[in-house]
Amino acid sequence: MMVKLKSFNNGTLWIKYGLWLMAIVFCLSLYALCVLGQSVEGTPGLEIDNIRGRIQTGNAFYYQPSSDDTSTARKQGQPSGHQDALTPEYFAVDRATWDLTPYANKTGQIRVVDESAGDGRHKNSCDFGLLAQSRKFRFDKILIPPDDRKIAIPSRDDVRTLPEIKLFLSANKDHLWERETARFEVRMSPPYRNIRYQFNFGDGTENIRTTKPVIDHVYYKKGTYRVFVSVILNDRSYTSNLITINVDKSMSRPVAKLRPEYLAVVQGEKALFESQSTYETDVPVKEFWSGPGDQKATGRMFEIDTNQLQPRRYEIVLNIIDNYKQSDRTTAILEVLPSVKYTVVLDANYHRIEQNQVLKLKASLTPDIQNEEYRFNFGDGTESAWAISSMTEHVYLLPGIYRAFVAVRSKDQILATSNVIQIEVTSKIVYTVFLEADKKNLFITESVNFTGNIQPVRERVLYQFDFGDGMRSDWLQEPETSHRYSNSGIYDARLTAKIGDELIRSNNVTITVDMASIKVFLEAEPTHIEPDQTVTFRANHEPTIEKVEYRFIFGDGGVRDWSHEAMAEHIYSEPGNYHAYVVSRIDQKNVSESNPVIVRITRHSQGRSLWVGISAGLFALFGGGGYVFLRMKRLRKTDKHFKQTIQVRPHKDMGLQHIESDVSVQTGFEVQLKSVLDSGKQDIETKDHLIIEEQEEP
Incomplete structure (x- = not known):
């Protein structure tokens, strides 16, 4: 029981000690809170010889050297040309950083070593602000994080004023063309390193910040621009002088050209060169020519006298320059030939043509030689290639007046240049x-x-x-x-x-x-003869037609082929009755077929001649009487043997068809009918003979 009580007392004692300890800790905490929560005035002694900093205008400042003055320290903010003989009173600093936190609650002498980098910021980010005034440098009260404690820093007098900073800007040229580059350079007095320059080129482009004092810039538009450069250090700005840059519209350079590039003339002839230079139309230019000897000229044309020139090659020079001092140069070759003279004459089929019309040119060389070559210059800036043909064609695309000529060469030697002909090209006319x-x-x-x-x-x-x-x-x-x-x-x-x-x-x-109504008629003379006698046939047209061809069919198998002759002769060798007719055509096409003509061929013996005569007389007597009788009968009755209407019985149609005929057809004769598509009068042609039936007139 005693043991247990002692243990209980010991536990009570420990509890009591614990409570006292907690109270002490609480009091100390309150004390620390009160002390640290208030501003504490102190006068720490700063050793100036261990402080480094930099001023607004750059890395140059005055300082008292210390034992750690090394190249590393200089890279962190020291100048390249500092002075070692300065006293602490000449120390000047704009802004520096010191780590004072470990000394916040202490008094007495404080040794502060600056470990700031060249940019003026401490690596521990504890800022210590210093204010510089004219000829005085005063250390003011500052707030040292993380507590709100203030430390009083003693002030110093007799601090040297910093030298004034000046910027001077210059350019390699103040007059530019569009898209031309200008180079700008800035100089700083006194000189400092690691300075950022801000260039303003005045053309609206973004301002450029760079550490290089030299920069190039391109202006793209015509105008007048003001350029300056500025430097900003710790909220203070320094600006350079203004430079005015004038930018003019870009002008293309003139290009010197001349034609011909090679010309050969006989000694004593005139040599003519023409400038075909290209340049801006609104920019005045001057053209200067120089040739052999002292021959010179200005303008578009250059004529050279070769009377006093020896036969050899000479250089022709053309120089061109505009108002902006832009120039160009080109050359040509003039070859003076010995006095063997060739003449070439140029001619054209037209001297006045319309645009897009073909012009034909022809050259004639005297005296004539072999294998000569011609080159035609059309006067519109184009010329042909060397060719052996003395003729060519050309089309002018634009209206105007053009001067054309031709040059002749042989074995790469120019023999002659022709006369110049003028070609007038007019606008196209609508015809x-x-x-x-x-x-x-x-x-x-x-x-x-x-x-x-x-x-x-x-x-x-x-x-x-x-x-x-x-x-x-x-x-x-x-x-x-x-x-x-x-x-x-x-x-x-x-x-x-x-x-x-x-x-x-x-x-x-x-x-x-x-289709015209064309008829052809055939006549025969005689129609009744003995064998081996000649019968003459004649064809006639109604109406009369030119350039008609005829083909005669004589009925005995004989045919005279197509011919323009309207007459034909034929000899029948055998007795009989022959039906002859003729067919006509125009331009290889049949037009009409004539009426048939019957030719009777009979054979008579000499013993019967008398009987023939008697029979002929009796026949004439009775024939005459019969003719009178028949004639009288016809006066009372229409002839049944000659009709204007023929009845045709087709094979497929058993009806009767009446066909009008313009000629009378005798009973017993053969009739050929030719079918046509015309619904009017029809000619019907058949291969077989038609049967004509004689009918009484009603």
Whole structure:
């Protein structure tokens, strides 16, 4: 029981000690809170020789050297040319950082060593603010984190004032062209390192910050710009002088060109060179020529006298310069040949043409040689290549007056240059072609006359007629021609005019061609002869037609082939009755077939001649009487043997058809009918003979 009580007392004692200990700790905490929560005034003694800092204008400052003055320390904010003989009174600092936290609650002398970097910030981020005034440097009360304690820092007098900082800006040129580069350079007095310069170029581009005092800039637009540079150090700005930059509109450089680049002339002839330089149209330029000897000229043309020049090559120089002092230079070669003189003459098919019209040029060399080559200069900035042909063609695209010439060479030696011909090129004229016909409705056998004209009137025009039936005329110099259509139908005729390579078509003229009623008749003389005697046949047309071909069929197997002759002769060798006829055609197409003519061939012996005479007399007597009798009978009755109407019995149609005929057909004769598509009068042609039935007239 005693043991247990002692243990209980010991536990009470420990509790009591614990409570006392807790009370002491609580009191100490309150004391510390009160002490640390109030501002404590102190006068720590700072050792100036161990402090480093930097001023607003850069890395230059005055300081008292210390034992740690090393190259590393200089990189952290020391100048390259400091002075070692200065006293502590000349120390000047704008802003530095010291770690004073370990000395916040202490008094007495404090040794502070600055470990700040060159940018003025301490690595522990404890800022210690110092205020600089004119000729005095006063250490003010500052707040030292993390507590709100204030430490009184003693002030010092007799501090030297910092030198004034000046910036001077210069440029390599103050007059530029668009897209030209300008170089700017800034100088600082006194000089400092690691300074950031801010350039303002005045053209609206973003301001550039750089540590380099030299910078290039390109101006893209015409104008006047003001350029300056500024430096900002610790909220204070320093600005340089202003530079005015004038930027003019960019002008292309003139390009010197001349033609010809090589020219050979015979001694005594004039040599002519022409400038074809290119430059800005609104910029005045001057062109200067220099040639052999003291021959000089200005302007677009340069004429050289070769009378006093020896046969050899000379250099021709063209210099061109504009108002902006931009220039260019080019050269050509003039070769003076011995006095063997060649002459070349240039001619053209037209001296006044329209734009896009083909111009033909021809050169003639005297005396004539072999394998010469020609180069044509058309005067519009183009020229042909060297070629053996003395003729060429060219098309001018723009209106104007052009000077064309040609040069001739042989074995790379220029023999001669031709005369200059002037070609006037006018704007394109719109031409209209008209076509007319003397008649628009005609028969197949008739001809039609066509005439045309062009407006406005122009010479050297070729014309071609298209008749609409697949036929065309040749190219004619006059717009007049005639044509005969070989088939019936409706045709559209048209006229085409040709000016150079341009084709101009006229209006259409409609021609209607009808099938004409054409008849051909055949006559024979004589029609009753003995064998081996000649019979003459003659064909006639109604109406009369030109350029008709005839084919005679004599009935005995003999045929005279197609010919323009309307007469034919034939000899029958055997007795008999022969049916002869003729067929006509126009332009290889049959037009009509004639009536048949019966030729009787009989054979008579000499013993029967008397009886023949007697029989002929009796026949004439009785024939005459019979003729009178029949004639009287016909006066009272229509002849049944000659009809204007023929009845035809077709094989497929058993009805009767009446066909009108323009000729009388005698009973017993063979009739051929030709079928046509025309619903009017019809000619019917059949292979077999028709049977003609004689009918009484009602």
